[in-house]
């Protein structure tokens with residue numbers, strides 16, 4: 001599984017697309033995985049459960065897509081923060097676009 005340098009966009013209040021109960025549900029259906037732990041590599045909350053489908057962008061000027069990644073609520077509240085997360089990341093506009 002790859003890791004990605006990202007920043008948190010703080011758009012978590014945006015409603016999930018039709019047919020999904022939450023952005024976390026969106027991520028789970030797209031990846032076929034169950035969100036478990038917070039994906040932030042250096043999450044300070046020991047074994048924190050991922051509760052939020054966070055909106056992030058890669059720290060890569062050539063890719064300005066928005067991606068969804070499971071984070072604990074504390075990490076998701078650090079708007080504008082830069083950190084490293086483990087994949088997969090799911091495009092917020094196209095669930096078939098996944099960075100594994």
Ligand SMILES: [Zn+2]
Nearest residue numbers: 038043072075
């Ligand atoms: Zn966390």
